[in-house]
Amino acid sequence: MTTASTHAASTRTDALVIDGVEFGSRLIMGTGGAPSLDGLGAALLASGTELTTVAMRRYSPTETGSLFQLLVDHGIRVLPNTAGCFTAKDAVMTAELAREALETDWVKLEVIADEQTLLPDAVELVDATEKLVDRGFKVFAYTNDDPVLALRLENLGATAVMPLGAPIGTGLGILNPHNIELIVSRASVPVVLDAGIGTASDAALAMELGCDAVLLATAVTRAQNPVQMGEAFKHAVIAGRLAKQAGRIPRREHALASSAMEGRAEFL
Amino acid sequence: MNIRLNGADHTLGDGASVTTLVSHITGRVVDPSGQAADGRKIGVAVARNSEVVPRSQWAATALAEGDELEIVTAVQGG
Numbered sequence: 001m002t003t004a005s006t007h008a009a010s011t012r013t014d015a016l017v018i019d020g021v022e023f024g025s026r027l028i029m030g031t032g033g034a035p036s037l038d039g040l041g042a043a044l045l046a047s048g049t050e051l052t053t054v055a056m057r058r059y060s061p062t063e064t065g066s067l068f069q070l071l072v073d074h075g076i077r078v079l080p081n082t083a084g085c086f087t088a089k090d091a092v093m094t095a096e097l098a099r100e101a102l103e104t105d106w107v108k109l110e111v112i113a114d115e116q117t118l119l120p121d122a123v124e125l126v127d128a129t130e131k132l133v134d135r136g137f138k139v140f141a142y143t144n145d146d147p148v149l150a151l152r153l154e155n156l157g158a159t160a161v162m163p164l165g166a167p168i169g170t171g172l173g174i175l176n177p178h179n180i181e182l183i184v185s186r187a188s189v190p191v192v193l194d195a196g197i198g199t200a201s202d203a204a205l206a207m208e209l210g211c212d213a214v215l216l217a218t219a220v221t222r223a224q225n226p227v228q229m230g231e232a233f234k235h236a237v238i239a240g241r242l243a244k245q246a247g248r249i250p251r252r253e254h255a256l257a258s259s260a261m262e263g264r265a266e267f268l
Numbered sequence: 269m270n271i272r273l274n275g276a277d278h279t280l281g282d283g284a285s286v287t288t289l290v291s292h293i294t295g296r297v298v299d300p301s302g303q304a305a306d307g308r309k310i311g312v313a314v315a316r317n318s319e320v321v322p323r324s325q326w327a328a329t330a331l332a333e334g335d336e337l338e339i340v341t342a343v344q345g346g
Contacts, residue, residue, distance in 0.1 A: 030346035040344065055345025058274040058338065059312050061293060068311035068342040083345050096320045097340050101313035168346065195346070217346040 014241070016213055018190050019106070019138050019159050021077070023050045026207070027237045028079070028192060030217025031067060034226065041070055043220050047230035052076045053108050053215070055083045056098050068102060079140065081108035086121070088128035095132055107132065108162070110142045118168040120144050126152060133157035142194055145175070147182040154189050161189060162215060165206065166196025169218050173202040177209055184210035200229075200236035207240025208248070269333045278337075286314050286326040286337075293339060302326045312341045 015022040029049040034040035044052060052071055071078050080098030085091040088111060095107040111128050113121035120143050132139050138159040143149055145163040153161050163183050166172035173196060174180060184191050190213065193206035197216040206214045214237055223229035271278050273289070280289060290312060291298045297305035302323030304310040314321045315338040321329050331337070 031344040032346040034344055053346060054342035056313075056340045057343045057345075059293060059341045061295070066309075066311060066341075067344060068309055071342075072309055078342065080342065081345055093315070093318070093320070097313040097315060097338075098342075099313075100320055100323055101311055101341060103309075 016190065025050045025234070026213040026241060027233055028052065028213055028215040029220065030215065031221070033218040033221035037067065037070055039226060040221065041074065043226040043230040044074065044076060046227045046234070047220060048234040050076060051079055053079045053081045053217070055081055056094050056101065078102050078104060079106050079108050080104065082110045085111050086113070087111065088124045088131060091128040092131050095137055099137070105136055106138045106140065108140045108142060122149055126156065129153055129156045129158055140192070145179040145183070147179055147186060150183045151186055154187060159189060160192055161187060162192040162194035164195040165193050165202065168195045170196055171198030171219060172196050173198050174205055174209070177205065180206070180209045180211065200232040203233050203236040204240035204243070207237055208244050210244055269331065271331060271335045271337055273337045274339060280331060284331050286316065286321050286329045286331065289331065289337065290314065290326060290339065298326070300327045312339050314339050
């Protein structure tokens, strides 16, 4: 078998599986920050994403076009979030509304502590995870990059854990790669690196650390060229995944020549 | 009757159900199962006095004077 055909076979069987659903793309997109629905649609298509988050807000009759319909039309599965919720109670109510509106029991659970940091509130997050799992939701828990908390959420029944790379919208990349690696090494549910991604290499790093997928929004929607950045992330996630599977060389203290010293010509 | 809809005052004919309200607000015909009659996704959920009203109960849920209604849908968000 040639290298090329081995590769083709491995990519075919390398689907991301969440709650029994297979995804060919390991890039989960958010929809926040895009100036128009048309532009957003083009960026989503360029990114190759098959799963995309949305927020739940009051219906406005003046809003033109339906985001939900856009996603349905593009065959992109929708993952509602509980963005803007500060308590477990609000998050549960928002999840219930999302389940009714969008006909999915999947929810990206986001319970934040304050507007300055937008960091998850661990206590409310644990409480909400317990309640939502109990009500039959498939909880994708947006969490701090805390290996202890991540395992707790999994043990409470979370379908996926989604540690942040850096605070939402900062584009600072992955601030604690060691913790992300630790979360991955102990998890038996999918780990999705969520938030803080700034550019393509951040997403590649997440995959190299062993994450199963990457979730990002503003890195694409607020890029100067969202369509091109969407495409960049598509390749970055694939590259990172391939590199992880290929097995990187160990880091070394000193140089190691790749050309043999033996058999060199001698010159006077 | 007068209700509160998404935080604002709203007047509806007496005897209105949740289906009546959703149809009125979205401009879509909603069938008794709570789906849009045009076959496309309606994509909204309704809470009445802080309780979610399941789609299947929209037609059977009559609104009353002073009810607090929230109608939400998917919008852009991370």
